[in-house]
Amino acid sequence: MSGGFNEIHPEPTTFFSKYIISYDHKVIAKQFLWYGIFFLGVGGMMALLIRWTLANPGVPFPVLGNLFFSNSGGVVPPDTYAMLFTMHGTIMIFYAITPILIGAFGNYCIPLMIGARDMAFPMLNMLSFWFAFLSGVVLLASFFLPLGAAAGGWTSYPTLSTMIGSPGAGQTLWCVAIFLFGISSTMGAVNYVTTVITLRAPGMGYFDMPLTIWGLWLTAILNAIFVPVLGAGVILLTLDRVFGTTFFLAGASATSGSGDPVLFQHVFWIFGHPEVYILILPAWGIVSDLLSFFSRKPAFGAKATALSMTAVTVLSTLVYGHHMFTTQMSPLLTQSFMTLTMTISIPSAIFFANWLGTIWKGSIRFDSPMLFSLGVVFVFGLGGLTGLHLGTVTTDLYLHDTYFVVGHFHYTMAASVLLGGFAGIYFWFPKMFGKMMNETLAKIHFWGTMIPLNGIFFGMLMMGYAGMHRRIYNPFVYESLRRLIPVNNIVTTSAMLMGVFQLIFVYNFIRSLRKGPKAVNNPWNVGTLEWTIPSPPVHHNYDEIPVVRCGPHELGNPNLKNGRDFQYQTEELVKG
Amino acid sequence: MKRGELQINLATNIAIISMSMLFATLFMGYAIYRSSAPVWPPMGMMKISLLLPTLSTIVIFISSFFCYFTTANIKKNDFSQARRNLNYSILLGVSFIFLQCLIWSHMKSIGLYTHSGIFASITYALTWIHAAHMIAGLIALVYLKKILKPETSNLIPKAKNIENFWYFLEIVWIVMFLTLFVF
Numbered sequence: 221m222s223g224g225f226n227e228i229h230p231e232p233t234t235f236f237s238k239y240i241i242s243y244d245h246k247v248i249a250k251q252f253l254w255y256g257i258f259f260l261g262v263g264g265m266m267a268l269l270i271r272w273t274l275a276n277p278g279v280p281f282p283v284l285g286n287l288f289f290s291n292s293g294g295v296v297p298p299d300t301y302a303m304l305f306t307m308h309g310t311i312m313i314f315y316a317i318t319p320i321l322i323g324a325f326g327n328y329c330i331p332l333m334i335g336a337r338d339m340a341f342p343m344l345n346m347l348s349f350w351f352a353f354l355s356g357v358v359l360l361a362s363f364f365l366p367l368g369a370a371a372g373g374w375t376s377y378p379t380l381s382t383m384i385g386s387p388g389a390g391q392t393l394w395c396v397a398i399f400l401f402g403i404s405s406t407m408g409a410v411n412y413v414t415t416v417i418t419l420r421a422p423g424m425g426y427f428d429m430p431l432t433i434w435g436l437w438l439t440a441i442l443n444a445i446f447v448p449v450l451g452a453g454v455i456l457l458t459l460d461r462v463f464g465t466t467f468f469l470a471g472a473s474a475t476s477g478s479g480d481p482v483l484f485q486h487v488f489w490i491f492g493h494p495e496v497y498i499l500i501l502p503a504w505g506i507v508s509d510l511l512s513f514f515s516r517k518p519a520f521g522a523k524a525t526a527l528s529m530t531a532v533t534v535l536s537t538l539v540y541g542h543h544m545f546t547t548q549m550s551p552l553l554t555q556s557f558m559t560l561t562m563t564i565s566i567p568s569a570i571f572f573a574n575w576l577g578t579i580w581k582g583s584i585r586f587d588s589p590m591l592f593s594l595g596v597v598f599v600f601g602l603g604g605l606t607g608l609h610l611g612t613v614t615t616d617l618y619l620h621d622t623y624f625v626v627g628h629f630h631y632t633m634a635a636s637v638l639l640g641g642f643a644g645i646y647f648w649f650p651k652m653f654g655k656m657m658n659e660t661l662a663k664i665h666f667w668g669t670m671i672p673l674n675g676i677f678f679g680m681l682m683m684g685y686a687g688m689h690r691r692i693y694n695p696f697v698y699e700s701l702r703r704l705i706p707v708n709n710i711v712t713t714s715a716m717l718m719g720v721f722q723l724i725f726v727y728n729f730i731r732s733l734r735k736g737p738k739a740v741n742n743p744w745n746v747g748t749l750e751w752t753i754p755s756p757p758v759h760h761n762y763d764e765i766p767v768v769r770c771g772p773h774e775l776g777n778p779n780l781k782n783g784r785d786f787q788y789q790t791e792e793l794v795k796g
Numbered sequence: 797m798k799r800g801e802l803q804i805n806l807a808t809n810i811a812i813i814s815m816s817m818l819f820a821t822l823f824m825g826y827a828i829y830r831s832s833a834p835v836w837p838p839m840g841m842m843k844i845s846l847l848l849p850t851l852s853t854i855v856i857f858i859s860s861f862f863c864y865f866t867t868a869n870i871k872k873n874d875f876s877q878a879r880r881n882l883n884y885s886i887l888l889g890v891s892f893i894f895l896q897c898l899i900w901s902h903m904k905s906i907g908l909y910t911h912s913g914i915f916a917s918i919t920y921a922l923t924w925i926h927a928a929h930m931i932a933g934l935i936a937l938v939y940l941k942k943i944l945k946p947e948t949s950n951l952i953p954k955a956k957n958i959e960n961f962w963y964f965l966e967i968v969w970i971v972m973f974l975t976l977f978v979f
Binding site: 340341344406409410411413414417418419444445446447448449451452453455456459460463464465466467478479480483487490 | 799802803806807810811813814815817818819821822824825828829832833909910911913914916917918920921925
């Protein structure tokens with residue numbers, strides 16, 4: 221239902237109601253952004269500790285090693301190493317990418333880009349952030365337990381995650397934190413889906429929505445359906461750990477009925493595979509829009525891109541078994557899952573080709589959001605192609621649990637999403653904060669991220685192909701892996717380098733917030749609705765609800781005569 | 797349909813879909829455990845008496861009727877009757893929780909503890925998780941009681957959706973009753 225009226229909520233007056241328990245989607249978006257950036261730093265630091273350990277086993281971590289691991293003389297101990305890779309994965313996926321891509325961009329962009337004054341349920345939105353906050357506190361608290369945080373891998377497979385594999389309370393707090401985060405995500409999903417359906421500005425059909433909104437909307441649908449599946453899994457795991465139930469403990473089946481450790485894997489991946497798309501869909505949407513905006517051309521096949529993303533969303537629910545080819549699954553099932561997995565290539569290839577079609581013969585402006593978007597095209601291409609090896613049963617049996625898998629999923633859901641997230645931050649920063657970021661620093665940040673990033677993840681692909689397994693504390697005790705020490709050194713050096721370049725981003729972000737030049741209403745000259753209002757927008761976004769008269773990518777129209785090469789969505793399409 | 801009404805309907809339906817997925821996952825697990833067990837309940841374990849689960853079913857069933865009448869009364873602007881029916885519905889909801897406590901107590905008395913194997917694990921987990929949702933449902937009914945005034949905006953859609961949530965909990969219970977206790 222488009223059209224109609226949104227109420228103007230009274231503007232909050234106290235510090236508490238304005239910044240802490242704010243109902244304003246823009247403030248909640250910023251809360252999620254700070255939250256995500258904080259955890260990105262924590263998770264990134266863990267990545268560096270992991271990489272250091274792999275390249276320099278037994279050598280103290282420079283500078284901070286003695287602070288963190290004083291008992292072992294600054295060296296990461298083996299049990300802490302398991303904790304680090306577990307929490308690195310958990311934090312990056314749930315506490316860094318999700319809050320930034322979905323929490324921050326979802327909250328900020330959805331109402332502004334569809335011409336609404338706020339989300340459909342502002343209070344639910346506020347609660348969604350505070351549930352996420354509570355979840356983050358529980359997760360961080362688990363680091364201070366006697367036996368430390370969870371260490372059974374981010375997938376928390378039993379029996380590693382049961383009381384047998386993880387005796388401390390860390391794994392239990394992990395389950396509680398994930399459940400709380402699931403409640404937050406579901407609340408957000410209810411809000412996003414309802415807002416997109418009911419609060420679009422008059423005249424805005426579904427295909428008039430920017431592709432960013434398509435990505436966020438599809439993500440919300442997946443979240444609403446599949447996060448509760450993980451919720452059920454972690455409840456049962458918690459019951460096993462706290463109340464002694466036997467869901468995931470194999471036992472004597474005749475006398476007590478047998479639990480099943482592999483069942484958790486099914487439950488986890490029924491959620492886990494859609495989760496990959498939950499993370500990547502917002503980035504796809506953002507990139508699809510930005511490529512068009514900075515090529516000064518309409519998005520090539522925008523409708524097909526939206527439908528392809530929808531097709532991927534549907535197919536993503538049917539392929540989870542490819543994560544479990546090595547669990548003695550029936551060959552009939554593995555073949556079916558393989559075929560379905562390969563089918564995803566078709567819609568993916570369609571929107572990928574559309575991205576190339578969009579930039580083809582465009583008047584490309586290499587501003588920082590565009591550089592990061594082009595980065596996504598490159599790294600997602602590599603990530604997608606390496607997925608074919610893992611979706612095929614015969615090659616997966618060899619590559620399963622190697623660094624090839626680590627390289628592949630980092631290319632798809634870490635590199636692509638990270639670069640997409642940076643593209644979004646550089647693009648919407650002027651609207652969010654009313655200031656411009658420094659373009660030179662942004663470009664240095666891009667190259668300082670893009671080059672080492674490929675050093676890291678391509679190196680991982682090579683190591684995995686050469687047979688190096690993941691999650692090993694010191695792979696070099698195995699003679700066959702010693703020849704991979706140089707590659708590991710390259711990967712670790714790249715990771716350190718990439719870490720250093722992120723400091724430039726932090727510096728640019730903070731400096732621009734304080735001293736950046738004032739942003740005009742529409743610094744990028746694009747036509748979507750959020751650029752029709754001041755930067756930053758007023759509390760209620762729109763004095764008058766806009767009426768949409770054309771699509772979001774009306775750029776480079778040769779019939780335009782007013783000196784602009786773009787049209788606002790509120791303007792009638794100029795025809796020849 | 798007005799925008800507010802559509803929003804409330806959509807949000808409730810999405811929330812119900814989410815909760816359905818949670819219960820569907822639990823039932824899927826139950827189906828796998830049960831179909832892979834040679835005998836059910838496993839050897840040495842007694843079946844749980846049908847008396848208390850049957851009483852629970854009757855209680856939740858009648859409670860839903862009162863919930864239905866509450867909304868019907870609101871639609872007719874008969875607020876005093878609506879309040880009365882809502883009170884009965886809440887009372888029966890609390891009785892359902894009480895009956896669940898009796899079921900857990902009965903399970904202990906026949907030696908079924910949480911650590912007694914997969915049969916007890918499943919029964920406790922499903923009934924606990926359902927009871928937690930029932931408490932959420934009761935909070936929703938108490939909220940409805942609080943806003944049960946003619947001047948409340950969107951009162952009918954709010955009441956209708958709380959009623960739907962209550963039906964959802966009833967349906968989940970009936971599936972549990974049939975699969976856990978009867979067959």
